[in-house]
Amino acid sequence: MPDLMIAPRRTAHLDRVAEALRLVHENDGYPTVWPDDPAAWLAPAGALDGWVALADGEIVGHVMLVDGGKVEFAAELAEAAGVPMTNLAGVSRLFVTPAARGARVAAALLERVEDTPARRGRRLVLDVVDDGGPAVHLYERLGWTRVVAGPASWTRPDGVRPRAAAYLCPR
Numbered sequence: 001m002p003d004l005m006i007a008p009r010r011t012a013h014l015d016r017v018a019e020a021l022r023l024v025h026e027n028d029g030y031p032t033v034w035p036d037d038p039a040a041w042l043a044p045a046g047a048l049d050g051w052v053a054l055a056d057g058e059i060v061g062h063v064m065l066v067d068g069g070k071v072e073f074a075a076e077l078a079e080a081a082g083v084p085m086t087n088l089a090g091v092s093r094l095f096v097t098p099a100a101r102g103a104r105v106a107a108a109l110l111e112r113v114e115d116t117p118a119r120r121g122r123r124l125v126l127d128v129v130d131d132g133g134p135a136v137h138l139y140e141r142l143g144w145t146r147v148v149a150g151p152a153s154w155t156r157p158d159g160v161r162p163r164a165a166a167y168l169c170p171r
């Protein structure tokens with residue numbers, strides 16, 4: 001993608017990140033339920049740093065890090081990594097606007113997260129709805145290791161409890 005830039009997320013970006021998220025929600029149902037306060041959804045408990053992907057100055061993607069304990073199956077991930085849960089950092093709120101898909105924007109965001117000093121040596125982990133969709137495909141293509149899968153801790157508005165999978169970063 002021409003002129004793709006990954007930049008630290010600033011408070012001033014939040015409205016535009018929320019607009020990008022709205023496009024993703026309408027296209028993909030992510031997040032499943034549109035939050036009353038998108039800015040608060042983008043700053044959950046345990047939030048660490050965030051980044052935006054900008055193409056020609058427009059926000060086309062987002063990712064953030066959260067405390068590893070916020071990730072589904074955190075205990076299993078910590079055991080697999082051989083570190084305490086406090087030494088995990090979770091990749092969260094990853095999305096790319098529909099028009100910018102398939103151009104490795106998500107891969108560029110994940111690469112930036114892997115290289116950030118904000119990791120403070122922590123192992124990166126994440127959870128994903130285990131639906132065989134583009135996100136699962138992305139993590140496996142990038143070499144993330146599937147540690148565990150099972151029913152998620154949350155239910156959709158229709159009462160269905162999706163299957164979630166948890167992954168460990170190879171680096």
Ligand SMILES: CC(C)(COP(=O)(O)OP(=O)(O)OC[C@H]1O[C@@H](n2cnc3c(N)ncnc32)[C@H](O)[C@@H]1OP(=O)(O)O)[C@@H](O)C(=O)NCCC(=O)NCCS
Pocket residue numbers: 024028030094095096097100101102103104105106107127128129134135137138141
């Ligand atoms: C998952 C997601 C972040 C991937 O973003 P992306 O920038 O398109 O990712 P990439 O370009 O690195 O890879 C996407 C894959 O889809 C393929 N693809 C090609 N054209 C595409 C298109 N127009 N739309 C979607 N995917 C396309 C890519 O080629 C690639 O597959 P490959 O590995 O076989 O080449 C994006 O689909 C998304 O935002 N989904 C909704 C939110 C979501 O599920 N987030 C994850 C939460 S855990």
